[in-house]
Amino acid sequence: MSSFKKLFILIIIYSSINCNAFKKIPPNNLQPAIVSRTAWGAASPLPYQQHRPVRITIHHEGTKLELKDDAAAKIKAIQKWGMGQDRNWSDIPYHFLIAPDGTIYEGRDPLTVGETATEYDPSGHLLITCLGNMEVQKVTEPQLNSLIKTIAWASKKYNISPDSIASHRDYSSQTTCPGKNLYQYLQNGFVKTEVKKYRIAIDYL
Ligand SMILES: [Zn+2]
Numbered sequence: 001m002s003s004f005k006k007l008f009i010l011i012i013i014y015s016s017i018n019c020n021a022f023k024k025i026p027p028n029n030l031q032p033a034i035v036s037r038t039a040w041g042a043a044s045p046l047p048y049q050q051h052r053p054v055r056i057t058i059h060h061e062g063t064k065l066e067l068k069d070d071a072a073a074k075i076k077a078i079q080k081w082g083m084g085q086d087r088n089w090s091d092i093p094y095h096f097l098i099a100p101d102g103t104i105y106e107g108r109d110p111l112t113v114g115e116t117a118t119e120y121d122p123s124g125h126l127l128i129t130c131l132g133n134m135e136v137q138k139v140t141e142p143q144l145n146s147l148i149k150t151i152a153w154a155s156k157k158y159n160i161s162p163d164s165i166a167s168h169r170d171y172s173s174q175t176t177c178p179g180k181n182l183y184q185y186l187q188n189g190f191v192k193t194e195v196k197k198y199r200i201a202i203d204y205l
Contacts, residue, residue: 030202031157032149034096035105040072043079045091048112053126055164056151057171058186059094060134060178067140071099071131082115089115094129096150102142104150110158120171126154134179148191152198162195 065074079092091108093115098104107127108114114127128150130143139147155162167186168177178186185191 030149030198031153032104032146035072035103037106040075040105042076042092042106043083045108045112046083048090048108049123050111051113051123053095053110053158053160054124055126055166056155056160056162057122057125057127058147058151058165058167058178058182058191059127059129060182061094061097061129061131062133062177062179064133064137065100065131066137067100069100071097071101071103071105074131075105087115087117091115094127096126096128096154098128098130098143098146098150100132100140100143102140102146104146110154116168116172118168118172118174120168125171126158126160128154130178130182132179134182135176136179137181139182139185144185148194148198151191152195152202155195156199156202162192162199165192165195 061074061078065071075092075097078097081087082089082093083091091112094107095110095114096104096107107129110126114122114125116122128147130139130147132139132143151162151165154160155165165186167183168175169183176183
């Protein structure tokens with residue numbers, strides 16, 4: 001074997017060892033499990049407006065949904081209603097949706113502007129909703145945990161400050177969304193504090 005060939009093989013071996021030794025942990029290693037649009041049977045979106053999310057805004061969906069109910073069927077219905085004659089939206093209004101059992105569902109592309117039935121402009125807002133009506137029902141523990149994990153992961157992924165976390169009613173006088181039973185966790189700082197704790201773990205990776 002010529003010395004050139006030997007050198008070539010050595011370089012290949014060395015670089016492959018090097019690659020493994022310095023393999024980085026993927027930055028989204030703490031990404032929670034998210035049910036994809038395909039899995040819940042989403043319809044294709046219509047043409048949409050792009051944006052860069054710079055703040056996180058929490059909602060409740062506003063109609064009652066309990067643990068025993070079929071969350072995926074509900075999400076399909078929300079999309080159908082939103083894209084129907086009532087609203088004419090380009091897709092489901094939220095970027096992520098969280099069911100009472102804590103399952104997280106993929107909504108519209110986070111790099112597209114969400115939708116609202118009230119007067120605020122959702123450009124720049126990453127919209128995360130808890131399924132249910134939190135004026136009349138409680139947020140379950142798994143739902144709250146998933147909300148915190150989703151916010152923490154998304155805030156890292158899209159480089160959004162956890163200090164930007166707020167809720168729909170903070171931007172609109174036309175709604176009580178996200179409902180008093182969820183709003184209390186935003187009002188007393190619980191969500192922000194827990195997200196920041198979780199971010200420390202993510203940032204460490
Ligand atoms: Zn809302």
